Every structure is written in structure tokens, then in C-alpha cells.
Amino acid sequence: MLKVESVVKSFGGFKAVNGARLHVEKGEIVAVIGPNGAGKTTLFNLITGHLLPDSGRIRFKGRGIEGIAPHILCRKGISRSFQVVNIFPRLSVFENVQIAVLARERKTFRIFSPVRNMAAEEVHEILRNVGLYGERDVEGDLLSHGDQKVLEIAVALGGKPELLILDEPTAGMGPKETERCIRLIKKLSDESGLTILFCEHDIGLVFEIADRIMVMVRGGTVIQGRSEEVRRNREVQEAYLGEAGEC
């Protein structure tokens, strides 16, 4: 479904992503791990069209998608969440998701019909699914950090994506919230067959839910494979798992 081939992106003289490879099949949960500054977020930004690669190919369903604007990519079926909470702070939880649904249905240029109950059923469905239904009338700003990160995912789901990209979904969460979030990711994959690509610092969790794991170090791909393969790989142990203590 998604294929990234030897992609390079540099900022000034620094090569943030340097020949990374990534392969995601339909229905899989794929995790990208790597130390801080390995280029995970940059790689995601390249995939979702927020950055343009210097060279290399990115294909989604067989078609090159480099340089396509994020809002177009979203319509093609790629939704994402962000590492730093990135919601609509002055809008309610309901409205946050509603906007995403309306954007997908291309109803955002209707200027005279009342928005109040539009797409309400689908929005409620999504909110029940992620467990934010009870908070639907709360302003996004007032949610706890953990709930805001879940709302992030809910907003991304509003676009009914085929491929859901989550940039550190559990960043800044406590152990309890993290577990809830991971269970949510698993549930989305199991129940709706959603293809999920995410990156994460907590390696234990990654091994728990990911079908396949890609390890990134200094902008390049060290290995991509099933968790046992990755665990056995010496280079990975040296480059990353060995330093796990610092995480």
C-alpha cells in the first residue's frame, strides 16, 4: 500500500532522512522506531506531503505522491496525527471531529445550511469508538493531555483514511493513558482493518502490537521486518536497543 524508496531530505547541510526505505502492506500495523533525531518525524512529514523529498520515491497504492499537498493527500486516503498536540483548541470535541468529516464529504463550501447537526451520527460513532463521547461538548483546549492526543486520532479518523499515520501517539502520556492509547490502536486495526503506520519511543509497546517494525538510525533504514527478526539483529541491538536505558 505504501512504499518509500531511498528517500533523502536535508536541511542545510544536515541530512535528516538519508536513504530511508519503508514498506507497508494493507491491514498491517507498522512501527517505526529509532533514537531521538533519527528522522522519524521528518519521514512522516515527507509521506504526508508537509515536506518535499530531495530525492527518492514515495508511492501510495502504486502512485508517486511526492510533492502533493497535504489536503489532497488526505482526500486520497492518508490521514495523520501529530507528535505535538494539534487540534482545534477553541472548538468542542464534537466540532473537532465534525470538521474532519465535513472536509471529507466536501461540504465545507456550503455557506447557508446550518452546521449544528450535520454528520452527527458518524461523529458520535467515532467518538464512542475512541471513548470521548462523554466529553463531546467540552472545548478541545480543556481536555487532559491524554484525551487531546486521543482526540488527535479521532480527528484523523474523521477523514475515513485507508492509511492512518500516527506520529508518537503516546508522547507525554502516563503509563495508564499509554496503555489505553495502544489498546485503541490495536482495536482500530482489528475492528476496521485500518492500515496503521506509527512511531513510538516505548519499545515494549511496539513489540506488543506492531506486525512489522522498521528501525531508523541517522536518517537511514537499518532493518525492516517482523519483531523477532528485529530483536535478533545485531546492528539494532548496538544502535538502539543497547541504549534503551536512556529512553
Add this chain to the structure above:
Amino acid sequence: MKWKYVTPLLLLAALAAAPQFLPRFHTYILAIVLLTGLLATSLNLAIGFGGIYQFHHAVFYGVGAYGTALVLTRTQLPAPVGLMAGPVAAAALSLVMGVICVRLSKLYFGMLQISLGSLVWATVYRWYSFTGGDNGIPGVPVPGWIASSESAYYYTLAVTTLSMLALYRIVGSPFGKVLQGIRDNPVRSDAIGIDVKAHKLTALVIAGFFGGVAGSLFVVIDTSVFPDMMFWTYSLEVLIMCLLGGMYTFFGPLVGSSILVLLRTYVSIHIPYWHLCLGIILTLVIVFLPEGVLGYAARRFRPKEGRLA
């Protein structure tokens, strides 16, 4: 649910009855309050709900007024065409300026808009043979059915009410909601499939159009136009009206413009330093009521809701 209609309806009834009790001058001032309220509300669609730094909104007000005045004085076209020509011209200008400015963000947008708007102002100010230059166009022949001060007032009241209703619906529509989303978080809006520039441009054209409607109403009320209407300092004054009333509420700008127009009218009778008063008021508002008069009231009396007070 029904109670929320009571205040606006009472207000409308009072406004409809007003000319029967008020002397002519005050009827005139009330009409100016109404059309200035519409002007500020139209600006607020862009700046308050869209987060677009529309720093030179008065240009659309001025072009709306000049468009109407020029058609009425220089052509034989029927009057309704003239009354519509202003707003349409303002919307067209807004589209052209918007296409140029919309790729810039925040302050850069505002600065470029001030430059382009000032260009329009300079053209109007200098083009004596067409626009009358710094004299403007006095004595615009307004058609008979809105020529008397009373009928002009009722015309203004009707058009303002309809325009405000239209803007209210726009703010409460999917488009309006998305616009607020773009204001809060353009990056995320883009990521969920919203064409941010296209929505901003649409908002600018709508704001320009209703700014033009206000300008056209001014011609009906005052039967004259002058280049100062679109000088950039007036844009600033309209912006202050939005700040004063509350940018995140729908009716805030209307409240703000009422306060400013009335103060300007009655304070300048007694004190020659109107701008000094304006400065003091603005300082006080920014320090004590950062959300504006209506924003403060909404928080104070309805802490839970009141976003769209």
C-alpha cells in the same frame, strides 16, 4: 430556546419605531450606527472568525460607496443596479486583492493588503475627472423611494438586518465552522483535507461584499462619498470596533461600532480631541476587557456557552 429571539426582536422593534420619535439628526446617526455595525461585522468574518489579518477593510467600504455613487451620477442605469454595483465591485476587488495576498500569512498579509488598498485610495484621491479627487462626489442623486431621511433609514435598517442574518447563517454553516478551524489551526485543517487558501479567499470575498453593502448604504444615507472613507486610518477604526465589542462573538463588532460611532458623534461636540479619547478607550479595553465588551459579558453571564452570543 425561544428566549434567545426575544432580545433581537425587541431591538428590531425599537429600531423600527425610532424615526417616529427621534429628530432627523439622530435618525441619521442611528442609520450610520447600523451600517457601520454591518461594516465591522463583515470585517469580523475575516479577522475574528477567519483569523485573516484584514487590515484594510475600509477599501471595500469605500469601493462599495464609490461604485454605487458613480453608477448613480454618471450613468442612466436604473437605481437598483447602482445600489448593487457597489457591493459587487467591492467583492471583485476583494477577490483580486485576495488572490495576491492570500499566499502570505498573518502580518505579511496585512501589510500587503494595506499597500494595495492604499493604491486604490491614491487612485481615487487623484483621479479628479472620474472620482472627483479629494472633493469626492457630493449630492449623489438617490432615487425617490429612498430619498427622504425616513425612507433612507428604513432602507438601511432592512438591508442591514438581511445582511446580518446572512452573515449569521454563514458563521453557523459548515463553511463558517471550517473557517474557525482554519483560524485556530491552519496546519491541521490542511491535514484533514481542507483547502485553506480557497476557504480564506471565499471568506475575503464575502467580507468584501458586505463591506461594499455598508458603503452603498452610506451613499443612500449621506448622498455623498469622499476618499477619506477608504483611508487606512479608517480601517484601523473599524478594527478597533471589532476589538472593543469582542472579536470572538458574532454581535460584538455591532456593539463596538455602536459605542464608537455614538462616542465620536457626541464627544466631539464637547471635546475637540476625539482621537485622544479613542486611544484611551482602546488602552482600557485591551487592559481590562481583552475579549471585548460582549466577549466579557458572555463569559460573565453565561460561562458555559456564549461563543456565538
